[in-house]
Amino acid sequence: MNHQFYEDWILSDQKLNMAEKKLLSEHLDSCEQCQNLKTGWVKVESALQSAKYVTPAPGFVTRFQTFQQTQTAFAHRKQAIQSLIVTGVSMITILVAFTIWFFLSYSPANIIVNLVAIATGVIRTATLFKTDLVLFLRSSSASFPFLFIVNIVGWAAIFLILWLLTIWRFTQHGVKNNEN
Amino acid sequence: MIAIAPELVRQAQKGDENAYTQIVESLQSPVFNLCFRMLSNSKEAEDAAQETFWRAYKGLNRYDSSRSFETWILAIAAHHCIDLQRRRKLPLIDIDTFMEETEPDRNTPNPESALLESESQSQLQLMLSSLPDLDRATLIFRYWYEYSEEEISQSLDISVSAVKSRLHRARRKMANVYLANNPGDQKAERMRNESPVL
Numbered sequence: 001m002n003h004q005f006y007e008d009w010i011l012s013d014q015k016l017n018m019a020e021k022k023l024l025s026e027h028l029d030s031c032e033q034c035q036n037l038k039t040g041w042v043k044v045e046s047a048l049q050s051a052k053y054v055t056p057a058p059g060f061v062t063r064f065q066t067f068q069q070t071q072t073a074f075a076h077r078k079q080a081i082q083s084l085i086v087t088g089v090s091m092i093t094i095l096v097a098f099t100i101w102f103f104l105s106y107s108p109a110n111i112i113v114n115l116v117a118i119a120t121g122v123i124r125t126a127t128l129f130k131t132d133l134v135l136f137l138r139s140s141s142a143s144f145p146f147l148f149i150v151n152i153v154g155w156a157a158i159f160l161i162l163w164l165l166t167i168w169r170f171t172q173h174g175v176k177n178n179e180n
Numbered sequence: 181m182i183a184i185a186p187e188l189v190r191q192a193q194k195g196d197e198n199a200y201t202q203i204v205e206s207l208q209s210p211v212f213n214l215c216f217r218m219l220s221n222s223k224e225a226e227d228a229a230q231e232t233f234w235r236a237y238k239g240l241n242r243y244d245s246s247r248s249f250e251t252w253i254l255a256i257a258a259h260h261c262i263d264l265q266r267r268r269k270l271p272l273i274d275i276d277t278f279m280e281e282t283e284p285d286r287n288t289p290n291p292e293s294a295l296l297e298s299e300s301q302s303q304l305q306l307m308l309s310s311l312p313d314l315d316r317a318t319l320i321f322r323y324w325y326e327y328s329e330e331e332i333s334q335s336l337d338i339s340v341s342a343v344k345s346r347l348h349r350a351r352r353k354m355a356n357v358y359l360a361n362n363p364g365d366q367k368a369e370r371m372r373n374e375s376p377v378l
Binding site: 007008011012013036037039040041043044045047048049050051052053054055056057060061063064065067068071075 | 201204205208209210212213216217222225226229230233234237238300301303304307319323324347348351352354355356358359362365
């Protein structure tokens with residue numbers, strides 16, 4: 001006998017019409033297997049329908065807030081470490097790549113000659129710059145050196161504040177905020 | 181189930197922690213209940229519920245406001261519980277803990293009926309734990325949260341036909357487990373239907 005048809009009716013959510021109910025009833029009278037299934041399902045469905053919500057122990061929200069703070073601190077620390085690692089690895093990679101390219105492109109003798117040339121060039125440029133600067137400042141108005149120093153110090157202060165703000169933001173909010 | 185006001189969700193999305201705390205307060209029971217029904221252990225259910233709220237908090241910006249917020253968070257809980265169970269693959273129920281937790285209060289007016297209810301509930305939890313993870317989640321959504329087949333399909337990322345077949349399979353399995361645990365019921369039912377001549 002094909003029980004599938006009747007099983008579907010027994011286990012279905014949908015209401016049966018009168019004809020279907022009659023057919024099912026007739027089948028149940030003669031089929032012990034389906035009758036058992038119906039008995040079992042009626043009991044289980046009744047238990048399911050009377051089942052209540054299980055609630056958490058009191059103080060769940062407070063416990064979640066503590067959990068949230070711990071997880072947030074952990075996530076921020078993780079993001080900061082990841083950022084430092086990415087920056088460090090990038091810088092080392094660039095440095096290594098540049099060094100390899102440099103040693104492959106020039107012979108050691110060339111490198112020494114060039115280094116000496118660069119060093120003397122830097123010293124000569126710095127001396128010239130210093131001389132030019134002194135001449136320029138002497139030829140300009142009396143307040144100019146003061147304004148020049150204020151300008152330099154001002155920009156330095158802006159960059160210092162930006163740097164400190166960035167460090168503060170990293171420690172307080174992590175590198176990324178509210179993101180996975 | 182409690183509906184969360186869209187305005188509260190928007191405030192939480194803007195970073196208002198008080199708004200998110202209100203959401204947690206409103207949804208703690210539905211989320212914990214789902215986790216408990218899935219995991220059958222109150223300690224694990226507590227951890228899973230907290231992890232669910234944390235994941236939802238981190239993913240608030242990805243929440244699609246065209247969907248119900250409760251459905252979204254319950255879907256996170258269900259997927260998390262399914263993942264946990266796939267990872268552990270250990271027995272699902274700690275029946276001693278469950279019996280302790282569902283022990284009726286002896287001071288209630290009718291302790292006997294409370295005891296019977298508790299036994300029936302622990303038996304129900306045992307039957308639930310006999311189901312495969314997805315079948316169990318399907319049945320929990322259907323009976324505790326009264327979700328339609330379409331809503332279950334969206335929450336669990338499976339097709340509507342898969343929901344139907346999983347519900348059918350879960351119901352049959354639950355009925356069979358019930359009968360296996362209560363052979364007396366089978367007999368009684370048969371006797372009731374037998375001809376008086378026999």
